[in-house]
Amino acid sequence: MPQCIVVTSGKGGVGKTTTSANLGCGLALAGYRVAMIDGDIGLRNLDLILGLENRIVYDLVQVIEGECKLKQALIRDKRVEGLYLLPAAQTRDKNAVKPDDMKRLIGELKETFDFVIVDCPAGIEQGFKNSIVGADRAIIVTTPEVSAIRDADRIVGLVEAHELPEPELIINRYRGGMVARGDMMNKDDILEILAIPLIGMVPDHEDVIISANKGQPAVFDEASVVGAAYRRITQRVLGEDVPMPNFDRQDEIGFLATMKRWMGLAAREAV
Amino acid sequence: MSLFDRIERLMGAQPKSKNDAKQRLKLVLLHDQCDISPKRLEEMREEIVAVMQKYVEIDREAIDFKLHKENGKIALVSTVGVNRVNSRQVA
Ligand SMILES: Nc1ncnc2c1ncn2[C@@H]1O[C@H](COP(=O)(O)OP(=O)(O)OP(=O)(O)O)[C@@H](O)[C@H]1O
Ligand SMILES: [Mg+2]
Numbered sequence: 001m002p003q004c005i006v007v008t009s010g011k012g013g014v015g016k017t018t019t020s021a022n023l024g025c026g027l028a029l030a031g032y033r034v035a036m037i038d039g040d041i042g043l044r045n046l047d048l049i050l051g052l053e054n055r056i057v058y059d060l061v062q063v064i065e066g067e068c069k070l071k072q073a074l075i076r077d078k079r080v081e082g083l084y085l086l087p088a089a090q091t092r093d094k095n096a097v098k099p100d101d102m103k104r105l106i107g108e109l110k111e112t113f114d115f116v117i118v119d120c121p122a123g124i125e126q127g128f129k130n131s132i133v134g135a136d137r138a139i140i141v142t143t144p145e146v147s148a149i150r151d152a153d154r155i156v157g158l159v160e161a162h163e164l165p166e167p168e169l170i171i172n173r174y175r176g177g178m179v180a181r182g183d184m185m186n187k188d189d190i191l192e193i194l195a196i197p198l199i200g201m202v203p204d205h206e207d208v209i210i211s212a213n214k215g216q217p218a219v220f221d222e223a224s225v226v227g228a229a230y231r232r233i234t235q236r237v238l239g240e241d242v243p244m245p246n247f248d249r250q251d252e253i254g255f256l257a258t259m260k261r262w263m264g265l266a267a268r269e270a271v
Numbered sequence: 272m273s274l275f276d277r278i279e280r281l282m283g284a285q286p287k288s289k290n291d292a293k294q295r296l297k298l299v300l301l302h303d304q305c306d307i308s309p310k311r312l313e314e315m316r317e318e319i320v321a322v323m324q325k326y327v328e329i330d331r332e333a334i335d336f337k338l339h340k341e342n343g344k345i346a347l348v349s350t351v352g353v354n355r356v357n358s359r360q361v362a
Contacts (some may be wrong), residue, residue: 146292153300182287189293193300195343 002110005117005237006039006135008159008253010151012122012268014140015172018208019230020119021049022219023139026234028083029219035074037086037106039131040121041097044088048182051215052077052085061089064101070108079220084113094126099133106134124158132159138167139199139237143175144185149193156196175204176249186248200233202226203247277309299340311335312338320351 007020017040024036038046041061047053058073063086077083081103086109088167089096107117120131132138138159142152151168159167169197171190191198212216218227219234232242302308307315316336320329333352338345 093352146296149296150299150303154303157304179289182289185289185292189289193296 002114002116003137004106004110004135005115005137005139006120006131006154007117007132007139007141008128009122009126009141009148009217010155011142011148012082014143014148015170015202015208016122017045017049017211018217019139019141019170019202020046020117021217021231022227022230023234023237024085024115024117025050025077025083025217026219027115027117027237028048028077028080030234030238031082033082034115034117035084035086035109036089036119037109038116039098039118039127041077041088041127041130042090043121044110045088046119047075047085047087048215049212049219050077050085052087056087056139058101059087059089060105061096062252063105064097070105079216082113090218094121094130097126097130099129102130103134119219124154128158132162135162135164138164138205139170140167140194141170141172141193142190143172144179144190149185150191151158152194167196169194169196170200170202171198172202173204174247176247179247180249180251181244184250187244198244199236200229200243201247221244229232297340301340301345305338307338314338316349319349324352328353328356 005023007023009016020036020065024034028034036046036050036058038044040046044059052075055075058068060073062068063070063073064146074084074086077085106116106118117129118135121127138155140155140159141151142148156167169191171187174187175184179186185193187198187201203225205226207218207221207224211221211224211226217230218224219230220226232244235242245250302312316334319336320331320334323329330352334350336347336349336351339348340346
């Protein structure tokens with residue numbers, strides 16, 4: 001059964017686009033036909049993260065307004081078989097699209113694709129409503145910070161109000177060293193508060209920036225820990241039971257670590 | 272406390288900030304979920320206490336009034352201390 005998954009968060013900048021790109025590519029690598037939709041009209045970025053920015057001819061708003069066919073606007077990603085992007089319009093605003101338009105569009109995509117991934121914009125306004133209306137399933141991305149978690153909780157309520165199944169959680173930018181020290185909420189603290197199933201954890205890691213620089217999602221990189229995290233997430237999205245590795249860094253606590261930190265010697269990029 | 276712990280404290284180790292985060296989040300989410308601010312809750316408390324005072328003498332030092340979540344359900348839980356009238360009469 002074809003499925004539309006919306007990747008949302010409430011708060012901006014927590015990793016929705018990174019997650020949409022990696023999940024979309026991950027599912028295509030697993031052999032599925034995938035269409036990714038950039039729902040962030042006016043502030044498109046999914047094209048850039050995927051390295052497809054130079055290939056855009058038409059966009060989502062033009063499809064909805066009948067200026068072109070859906071097929072013409074879909075950009076084929078040459079790295080994997082069956083992977084396509086429907087870019088957002090950059091010079092229009094989100095009110096150019098109505099929930100009913102999105103619903104129709106996603107319905108049409110589900111006739112040819114196994115998965116439709118919608119990269120939702122931040123906030124809970126029109127762009128959120130457009131992104132969630134055609135979804136069968138929601139993934140909420142948060143970071144271990146109070147503001148992101150508070151917003152995620154709001155989204156949990158809104159997802160339930162849209163009569164979608166219980167949303168699943170990705171905890172992004174996890175810093176095992178800070179968690180071990182007690183300066184960051186750990187996985188269980190966050191799950192106790194949000195009370196939804198966890199579908200993945202992604203460490204805070206420079207690979208995210210490097211892969212964005214290249215326009216090549218980390219999931220393609222066999223050696224990347226971020227890529228590995230997204231490969232596991234992909235498997236879980238497909239219903240496989242994949243154990244969650246422990247990201248907590250006990251070596252970051254105790255006398256020696258404190259001593260190092262105190263002297264400014266601790267590795268800065270330590271997760 | 273071990274020697275290392277002692278040195279750590281001397282070096283300015285803070286109490287774990289994640290506990291603050293968790294506690295503050297839990298409270299703010301309860302208020303978000305009921306759509307009532309702590310300020311409004313306080314106003315409600317004052318009004319309820321005023322009504323109760325028509326019937327019994329309230330011990331203002333012994334009022335506990337807060338939102339509480341258990342098994343996903345939110346409840347308003349309150350304990351209101353009442354002064355014993357006979358003890359006052361004796362005094
Ligand atoms: N795991 C991570 N480690 C390090 N940096 C990260 C990680 N995840 C995201 N980032 C960085 O955070 C920033 C925001 O990421 P991203 O664009 O995916 O978020 P978003 O939720 O889509 O943002 P917006 O709400 O603006 O659409 C980017 O600069 C990205 O490089
Ligand atoms: Mg984004």
